[in-house]
Every structure is written in structure tokens, then in C-alpha cells.
Amino acid sequence: MARKTGSKSEITGPRIREAALSLFAQQGYAAVSMRQIARAVGVQAGALYLYTSDKQSLLFDLMRDHMDGLLAASAAEPKAATPLDRLQQFTRFHILYHLERPDAVFVSYMELRNLNPENFAAIEGLRRQYEQTLEAILKDGLAEGVFRLPDTKLATLALIAMLTGVNTWYRQGGRLGPDKIASIYWDMVRKAVAA
Amino acid sequence: MARKTGSKSEITGPRIREAALSLFAQQGYAAVSMRQIARAVGVQAGALYLYTSDKQSLLFDLMRDHMDGLLAASAAEPKAATPLDRLQQFTRFHILYHLERPDAVFVSYMELRNLNPENFAAIEGLRRQYEQTLEAILKDGLAEGVFRLPDTKLATLALIAMLTGVNTWYRQGGRLGPDKIASIYWDMVRKAVAA
DNA sequence: GTCTATATGCTGATAGAC
DNA sequence: GTCTATCAGCATATAGAC
Known part of the structure; x- marks a missing residue:
């Protein structure tokens, strides 16, 4: 396949949004931390800011x-x-x-x-x-x-x-x-x- | 009046609940801090715990x-x-x-x-x-x-x-x-x- | 693209002075 | 009854290594 080694950007963005939606629905926006979202996706918190400001x-x-x-x-x-x-x-x-x-x-x-x-x-x-x-x-x-x-x-x-x-x-x-x-x-x- | 000097306990409790209700409605439970509630009532945060566990x-x-x-x-x-x-x-x-x-x-x-x-x-x-x-x-x-x-x-x-x-x-x-x-x-x- | 490390500040709750 | 001071921890967001 033509996919570049280590490049996961095509799926990480949507997975962040899915995880955030699920967590926001369960616990509420204010109660959910960026670390929680990152954990659910399987990345570190800092990586989230590549996909959302x-x-x-x-x-x-x-x-x-x-x-x-x-x-x-x-x-x-x-x-x-x-x-x-x-x-x-x-x-x-x-x-x-x-x-x-x-x-x-x-x-x-x-x-x-x-x-x-x-x-x-x-x-x-x-x-x-x-x-x-x-x-x-x-x-x-x-x-x-x-x-x-x-x-x-x-x-x-x-x-x-x-x-x-x-x-x-x-x-x-x-x-x-x-x-x-x-x-x-x-x-x-x-x-x-x-x- | 028979009210004891410095005793405000009869009104502080209700005022805490009023302030909390208003703040929770505006910003949401998770987004409101105990310090915010205290500030709205005019007491320090520690004093809230005399009225709520x-x-x-x-x-x-x-x-x-x-x-x-x-x-x-x-x-x-x-x-x-x-x-x-x-x-x-x-x-x-x-x-x-x-x-x-x-x-x-x-x-x-x-x-x-x-x-x-x-x-x-x-x-x-x-x-x-x-x-x-x-x-x-x-x-x-x-x-x-x-x-x-x-x-x-x-x-x-x-x-x-x-x-x-x-x-x-x-x-x-x-x-x-x-x-x-x-x-x-x-x-x-x-x-x-x-x- | 993801990581670790970090800056800066706020959190809920408690202890003890007055 | 209220205050000040404090604990231990977590928050968002960024910087820079790899």
C-alpha cells in the first residue's frame, strides 16, 4: 500500500471527534478533560492539538x-x-x-x-x-x-x-x-x- | 431582638443554595467552582462546608x-x-x-x-x-x-x-x-x- | 505525527486561628 | 461562624526532542 510509515493522521482526527462526542455525552463538556479524550483515542494529550485548536x-x-x-x-x-x-x-x-x-x-x-x-x-x-x-x-x-x-x-x-x-x-x-x-x-x- | 451577635447562619444556608442554583443553571454543575459560589454569597470557600458536606x-x-x-x-x-x-x-x-x-x-x-x-x-x-x-x-x-x-x-x-x-x-x-x-x-x- | 516535559493556574476539601 | 493558609492533584495549552 502507498500509506506512509507511521502516518495515522487520516484516522486520528475522526477518532478524536468520536471519542469526544461519546465522553461529552456521558459526562458533560466541562467534566471531560483533554487527557481523557487523548486516553480514549490512545495518544498523548499534546497530540490532540494537531487536530483541534x-x-x-x-x-x-x-x-x-x-x-x-x-x-x-x-x-x-x-x-x-x-x-x-x-x-x-x-x-x-x-x-x-x-x-x-x-x-x-x-x-x-x-x-x-x-x-x-x-x-x-x-x-x-x-x-x-x-x-x-x-x-x-x-x-x-x-x-x-x-x-x-x-x-x-x-x-x-x-x-x-x-x-x-x-x-x-x-x-x-x-x-x-x-x-x-x-x-x-x-x-x-x-x-x-x-x- | 434576640439574635446573637455575628450569627448569620439563619440566612447563609439559603443564600448558598440560591447562588448555587443560579450558577449551576447558567454554567453547569461541573463548570462552577465552590469558590465561585462562595464569592456570590460573600463568604470564603471554607465557610460553605458548614452548610453542605x-x-x-x-x-x-x-x-x-x-x-x-x-x-x-x-x-x-x-x-x-x-x-x-x-x-x-x-x-x-x-x-x-x-x-x-x-x-x-x-x-x-x-x-x-x-x-x-x-x-x-x-x-x-x-x-x-x-x-x-x-x-x-x-x-x-x-x-x-x-x-x-x-x-x-x-x-x-x-x-x-x-x-x-x-x-x-x-x-x-x-x-x-x-x-x-x-x-x-x-x-x-x-x-x-x-x- | 507523536512524544515528554513543563508553565501557569485552578480544583475540592481540610486544619486551625480568631 | 468565618477566616486564612494549605494540601495534593488536575486543568489547558505549548515547546521542543525524535
Whole structure:
């Protein structure tokens, strides 16, 4: 193979991010030391700084990558025709996508206060962008008369909180699988916005 | 007055808990030092240990007090007659009670992973107890045929996540006051569980 | 690319003076 | 009841050898 002797840079970077994500999710950003992350990867602490400028950037990159991935995956969904179908698609997508990456979801919600102001604003912007995809569906359904909502903005936030809440109690191998959970939640979502 | 000279113990304890709650909510348990808490109260770090055995106990006491208060206030609510009225009462109570103490709610949700196993189990037990007050309402309504739910347990968790979510975006002086918000959420809750 | 060594400072908690 | 002083250890980040 053409790989140069001793060169591990192609995999060390991603492994640092994986280890950091897992540790941040388990113990929290402030409670995790750079030494812990280095130990999990199998390098010395000093080596981390070849891949990240500091601890704050490590956190920010994890959160931005998560939000970017969420937005890209959301945009890549096939476009359903009616507001009702689009809402069903959003509900299923949101639950399944979030259940597949619990650590990234957890860190992205819990560590917002550990971002510096600039980084916080960037993540908040991406989060609002995602919320607007749901709000657009609700507004369309409202205009067509298939939904009846007292307040579109509050309904958006209420539904997202409800759907993301699945991550707080879901455990693999539990009573219900992700597909079944998505169906049950869809039943409640559908009724909550019904005309 | 009969107060002894120099004795401030009657107020220092509560002030320590207030300062700790505020700082934990803003920066997170792991990121806050005992010296910071002491500074906020106006004493030296060593003096804190007259009122708490260690930092962990300080966190646990805050969370347990919050859950105890929540359960006591919930139990003290007047008992409505029908499942529908009880659900409406629960919805309003939950939103208003949580909006009044954002720091305690925030800490009680975000710092669970910083509790030691024993303390974690205690808080989890109280949380489940509170959830059961909602689940009992849903079960009664289901038995009477006024509600239709695909899954009582999931509906309980979904509704609580939705209601508690208000705390993540509510800001005083915003577009809507707590009463109006509670009304809007009640509309969605009512429909989500309707037969 | 990774290592060791190090600078500088903060951590939780305790002992003992007053 | 509060203070000062202190212990032993860990934090982030950098410098320079290999």
C-alpha cells in the first residue's frame, strides 16, 4: 500500500471527534478533560492539538456537524404532496434520525451554554433553520384548511419538543422499536393539529 | 431582638443554595467552582462546608427540593371531577409551575448525569412519581372512553416533554404570557388525546 | 505525527486561628 | 461562624526532542 510509515493522521482526527462526542455525552463538556479524550483515542494529550485548536472548537465542530447533517438529511427527503403527508414524513424522519445518533443529539441540546457567544449564535441559526422546515408545513396546512392551530410558532416548538423527547427515554431492545414509536407519535401529532 | 451577635447562619444556608442554583443553571454543575459560589454569597470557600458536606450534596439537595416541591404542589391542586378537566388542570399547573422556577427546572433536567448513582435513583423515583399523576389521568379517561390513545405510557412522556419544552424558549416580556401559553398548549393537548 | 516535559493556574476539601 | 493558609492533584495549552 502507498500509506506512509507511521502516518495515522487520516484516522486520528475522526477518532478524536468520536471519542469526544461519546465522553461529552456521558459526562458533560466541562467534566471531560483533554487527557481523557487523548486516553480514549490512545495518544498523548499534546497530540490532540494537531487536530483541534482548542477544546471549545472541538465542541463547536461536533455540534455544527450534527446540525449540518440534520439539515442535509432533512432536505434530501422526498417531497410529499400534501401538508398532511409532509407532516407525517417530518415526524417519522425526526424521530428516526434523532434515535440513530443519541450522543450528538444529547450534546447539541445540553452543551449550548458551553459555547462562546459567537459559536452559540451559529448553532442557534442552524436550529432555527430546521424549525422553519416544520413551521412551513404547518403554515401550508393551515392555509389549506386541513390543520387548525391556535399558534403556528408555538405548535412548531411544541411538536419538536415532543418528538425530540423520545431520545430521553428510548433504550435499544425496549418494548417498542423506532418504527412503532414513530407510528404512535404520528397518531398524536396528527390529531393535535387536526382541523 | 434576640439574635446573637455575628450569627448569620439563619440566612447563609439559603443564600448558598440560591447562588448555587443560579450558577449551576447558567454554567453547569461541573463548570462552577465552590469558590465561585462562595464569592456570590460573600463568604470564603471554607465557610460553605458548614452548610453542605460536599459539592455533590449541594446539587442533590437542590434537585430533591425541586421535585419535592413539585409533587407537593401537584398534590395540593383541587381535584377536578372528569378526566378531561383533570387533564386541563394538569396542563395548566405544569406549565405555570415550571415557568415560575426556570433555574430549578433546568438544573433538574440537565444535571442528572452529575448525580452519583444513589442520588440519581432517588431523583428518578420522584420524577416517575410525578409522571404517574399524568398517566393516571390518561388511563381513567381511556377507561371512560373520553380519550383515545395508542399507548398510555408514551402519551405521558410525549405530553410532559411537550409541556416542559415551554421552558426552553419562554422569555419574560415576550409575545405571550404564561396564561395564554397554557391555553394554547391545552388546545393541542386536548386534541392529541381526543377520542 | 507523536512524544515528554513543563508553565501557569485552578480544583475540592481540610486544619486551625480568631 | 468565618477566616486564612494549605494540601495534593488536575486543568489547558505549548515547546521542543525524535
